[in-house]
Amino acid sequence: MNGDRRVARGARSRTMITRHAVDVASVEGLSGLSFGRLAADVGLSKGGVATLFPTKEQLQVATAEMAGEVFREAVVQPASAAAPGAARLRALIDRWIAYAEAPLFPGGCFWAANLPDFDSRPGPVRDILAHQRRTWLALLAEQLSQAIAAGEIADCDPEFTAFQMDALLNAANIAMRLGEAGVADKVRRAFDGLPA
Amino acid sequence: MNGDRRVARGARSRTMITRHAVDVASVEGLSGLSFGRLAADVGLSKGGVATLFPTKEQLQVATAEMAGEVFREAVVQPASAAAPGAARLRALIDRWIAYAEAPLFPGGCFWAANLPDFDSRPGPVRDILAHQRRTWLALLAEQLSQAIAAGEIADCDPEFTAFQMDALLNAANIAMRLGEAGVADKVRRAFDGLPA
Numbered sequence: 327m328n329g330d331r332r333v334a335r336g337a338r339s340r341t342m343i344t345r346h347a348v349d350v351a352s353v354e355g356l357s358g359l360s361f362g363r364l365a366a367d368v369g370l371s372k373g374g375v376a377t378l379f380p381t382k383e384q385l386q387v388a389t390a391e392m393a394g395e396v397f398r399e400a401v402v403q404p405a406s407a408a409a410p411g412a413a414r415l416r417a418l419i420d421r422w423i424a425y426a427e428a429p430l431f432p433g434g435c436f437w438a439a440n441l442p443d444f445d446s447r448p449g450p451v452r453d454i455l456a457h458q459r460r461t462w463l464a465l466l467a468e469q470l471s472q473a474i475a476a477g478e479i480a481d482c483d484p485e486f487t488a489f490q491m492d493a494l495l496n497a498a499n500i501a502m503r504l505g506e507a508g509v510a511d512k513v514r515r516a517f518d519g520l521p522a
Numbered sequence: 523m524n525g526d527r528r529v530a531r532g533a534r535s536r537t538m539i540t541r542h543a544v545d546v547a548s549v550e551g552l553s554g555l556s557f558g559r560l561a562a563d564v565g566l567s568k569g570g571v572a573t574l575f576p577t578k579e580q581l582q583v584a585t586a587e588m589a590g591e592v593f594r595e596a597v598v599q600p601a602s603a604a605a606p607g608a609a610r611l612r613a614l615i616d617r618w619i620a621y622a623e624a625p626l627f628p629g630g631c632f633w634a635a636n637l638p639d640f641d642s643r644p645g646p647v648r649d650i651l652a653h654q655r656r657t658w659l660a661l662l663a664e665q666l667s668q669a670i671a672a673g674e675i676a677d678c679d680p681e682f683t684a685f686q687m688d689a690l691l692n693a694a695n696i697a698m699r700l701g702e703a704g705v706a707d708k709v710r711r712a713f714d715g716l717p718a
Contacts, residue, residue: 353642355551433642442638445699446549446629456700489697489708490690497689503641504652512685 344392352431356386386451393436394458412478415469423510426499435499463488540588548627552582582647589632590654608674611665619706622695631695659684
């Protein structure tokens with residue numbers, strides 16, 4: 327096998343491993359990832375997985391990055407078809423509810439499953455999860471700012487309101503997992519409750 | 523040693539083990555509890571721990587129960603000195619912020635650390651965590667109802683508002699762990715924002 331083919335095969339294996347690791351980590355947490363189990367699940371040797379990810383931390387960071395990509399494709403990109411401001415905000419929330427309800431990952435929201443685990447443990451895994459969280463909050467705040475500028479909603483502190491909205495989405499994710507009724511409605515109602 | 527003394531010693535060991543297990547589980551999660559580590563930490567034999575908790579699930583349930591007791595003592599009981607309604611609600615929120623800020627458990631909120639992990643895994647551990655969550659939400663909703671009845675806040679859906687308040691507290695817990703600034707103020711501001 328020549329070098330180019332080896333690189334391409336390595337990239338495919340990386341994608342396959344991390345995409346499966348996202349599913350595992352949405353249920354078991356990033357701490358629950360094991361080289362042996364991932365290798366068995368995707369049909370590679372444990373050594374093959376370890377060559378691609380020399381440390382568990384590198385595997386965890388790569389898994390978080392993959393989760394971010396899947397989330398962007400499922401939630402952020404489809405919503406970008408809507409006009410900036412209230413319409414895009416509503417689209418983001420609808421896509422987010424679909425993401426948690428479907429659910430895209432077997433354990434529900436990937437960050438809800440992993441941030442509480444890593445928020446007390448400084449290091450690269452916490453750093454990427456925190457960065458992804460900030461990116462999401464900034465996206466919500468930006469749409470809120472646009473909605474205010476366009477007169478679609480009343481003036482409010484976009485960052486504070488984004489914090490509240492994200493809080494509600496996370497609570498909804500847990501409530502859905504626990505089988506509570508009417509959760510998606512609660513979230514939509516909170517959004518509709520933004521003063522216009 | 524006679525039977526009574528043995529029972530008393532068993533109860534003390536149980537308390538010592540579960541109280542320590544709560545701290546460990548607030549950081550590592552209930553899944554991260556191990557008989558060997560707990561035994562070493564509290565100076566008992568692994569067999570001694572296993573006699574008191576025949577299965578890991580029993581250890582996890584007992585640990586969640588202990589976390590509930592510690593939470594009640596730190597948050598719920600002190601707040602019950604305040605008059606029912608808005609005053610008690612404010613006291614609950616202040617105590618909750620102190621509980622997450624101090625923090626009472628090294629990893630921050632015990633339920634924020636464990637509900638996302640167990641919400642997708644039916645069984646007795648999920649059951650007790652979900653029951654504790656419902657008890658807390660019901661307490662908030664009850665104080666909201668009293669506050670509405672007393673004319674202290676405008677009419678609202680107490681259960682829905684309790685859901686939102688709890689969502690914000692959980693988000694605040696994570697934001698504090700991530701070192702974000704002004705989190706406690708955000709929570710108090712949201713509470714103050716309840717229409718009077």
